[in-house]
Amino acid sequence: MQAVSSAFSCDLKPLIKTNPTAKNARFSHVNGKRVSVRCSYRSESFSFPNGVGSSRADWQSSCAILASKVASAENSIIGGLADQVAAVNGHSNGSVNLSLVPSETNNVKPGLVQPLTNTDLSPAPSHGSTLRVAYQGVPGAYSEAAAGKAYPNSEAIPCDQFDVAFQAVELWIADRAVLPVENSLGGSIHRNYDLLLRHRLHIVGEVQIPVHHCLLALPGVRADCIARVISHPQALAQTEGSLNKLTPRAAIEAFHDTAAAAEYIATNNLRDTAAVASARAAELYGLQILADGIQDDAGNVTRFLMLARDPIIPRTDRPFKTSIVFAAQEHQGTSVLFKVLSAFAFRNISLTKIESRPHHNCPVRVVEDGSVGTKKHFEYTFYVDFEASMAEARAQNALAEVQEYTSFLRVLGSYPMDMAPWSTLPSEDV
Numbered sequence: 558m559q560a561v562s563s564a565f566s567c568d569l570k571p572l573i574k575t576n577p578t579a580k581n582a583r584f585s586h587v588n589g590k591r592v593s594v595r596c597s598y599r600s601e602s603f604s605f606p607n608g609v610g611s612s613r614a615d616w617q618s619s620c621a622i623l624a625s626k627v628a629s630a631e632n633s634i635i636g637g638l639a640d641q642v643a644a645v646n647g648h649s650n651g652s653v654n655l656s657l658v659p660s661e662t663n664n665v666k667p668g669l670v671q672p673l674t675n676t677d678l679s680p681a682p683s684h685g686s687t688l689r690v691a692y693q694g695v696p697g698a699y700s701e702a703a704a705g706k707a708y709p710n711s712e713a714i715p716c717d718q719f720d721v722a723f724q725a726v727e728l729w730i731a732d733r734a735v736l737p738v739e740n741s742l743g744g745s746i747h748r749n750y751d752l753l754l755r756h757r758l759h760i761v762g763e764v765q766i767p768v769h770h771c772l773l774a775l776p777g778v779r780a781d782c783i784a785r786v787i788s789h790p791q792a793l794a795q796t797e798g799s800l801n802k803l804t805p806r807a808a809i810e811a812f813h814d815t816a817a818a819a820e821y822i823a824t825n826n827l828r829d830t831a832a833v834a835s836a837r838a839a840e841l842y843g844l845q846i847l848a849d850g851i852q853d854d855a856g857n858v859t860r861f862l863m864l865a866r867d868p869i870i871p872r873t874d875r876p877f878k879t880s881i882v883f884a885a886q887e888h889q890g891t892s893v894l895f896k897v898l899s900a901f902a903f904r905n906i907s908l909t910k911i912e913s914r915p916h917h918n919c920p921v922r923v924v925e926d927g928s929v930g931t932k933k934h935f936e937y938t939f940y941v942d943f944e945a946s947m948a949e950a951r952a953q954n955a956l957a958e959v960q961e962y963t964s965f966l967r968v969l970g971s972y973p974m975d976m977a978p979w980s981t982l983p984s985e986d987v
């Protein structure tokens with residue numbers, strides 16, 4: 558893999574810190590120099606009186622916030638991102654050495670790139686035409702396989718956190734991010750739902766990959782010598798039943814990602830520890846497979862979203878899915894969710910997913926109830942996926958209606974559904 562090792566000026570810093578409305582400033586780079594800037598942030602209050610236009614510009618603005626009547630919620634989103642960018646830009650001086658070359662002290666196989674961290678993020682150097690795809694984890698993680706399935710022949714860029722993968726795209730270090738949102742056994746990956754709202758990337762596709770877990774340990778170690786099993790919490794949840802049988806006395810500990818757990822065992826020569834990870838991780842980090850296929854359900858599948866700075870133009874010539882997020886205010890009544898869902902039901906639009914998250918700005922509302930005391934309502938932000946393209950009138954009409962019932966509505970993306978049979982995925986990828 559091509560090493561990305563370059564020092565370049567971090568002149569994005571003052572722009573973002575002093576001008577929050579320009580947080581979506583777009584930079585193009587030629588030979589590592591910034592050559593153009595464009596800003597697209599505040600294009601809210603959009604409605605669909607005549608449907609969505611066919612040009613990219615029309616669609617881009619339609620994918621910005623559709624309506625935001627909750628100014629404070631908006632501000633907190635802006636504030637949150639500004640804070641993160643400030644953290645990213647917290648380098649002590651303007652020039653950063655972004656090195657993805659493995660350090661020499663690391664005794665895992667040479668040639669493996671190190672994940673990006675918060676402190677590595679700075680404007681990207683020129684990188685030719687190869688698409689660069691950020692994922693969370695290290696090589697051998699399932700997310701790397703998902704990035705490869707989503708964008709064959711791309712360059713996968715490991716990031717140490719989900720947030721860093723979002724920022725890598727926003728700061729033009731990567732062109733796309735591929736991040737997990739749900740697993741058939743472990744359920745939703747809530748962190749990424751929250752980050753979708755906090756950041757301004759667009760969903761441009763989805764990929765689903767079968768997740769085939771192995772129990773890995775150093776060569777020669779037996780399963781009955783394992784005192785500790787480490788892995789990503791999702792992977793541990795997906796193998797709970799098998800681990801109870803295979804290593805009943807072992808402590809179970811969470812790790813950043815599956816492959817990093819394998820790497821950690823190899824790097825530290827831990828003979829009492831096993832990792833739940835992929836067969837590819839075993840190969841990359843020189844571990845043996847103690848048990849194969851240990852997911853508690855053979856049909857274990859994780860769904861990943863493909864994210865980009867710009868939306869794609871929705872089409873009708875193949876099955877599309879659209880993802881939205883909305884919230885309502887107290888005065889909009891108690892049956893908002895029912896009304897929203899019926900806007901889709903009456904138009905025969907199937908919902909494929911609904912997820913609720915605590916409202917970012919106001920998670921709990923306290924209501925005085927006379928002499929009885931106070932009621933504490935939890936406030937939610939709802940994420941809905943539905944099976945229709947935003948190029949279809951029925952989807953546009955449904956959203957126009959949803960807009961009437963809600964105080965905040967944003968289209969996260971309208972994108973082709975992953976219709977690929979799982980069997981087409983090469984086994985070494987999972």
Ligand SMILES: O=C(O)C(=O)C[C@]1(C(=O)O)C=C[C@@H](O)C=C1
Pocket residue numbers: 693694697698699700701737740746768789791792813814815816859
């Ligand atoms: O740790 C990894 O290998 C990942 O890619 C992360 C992740 C997740 O977040 O769900 C991805 C797929 C599997 O469901 C298990 C873990």
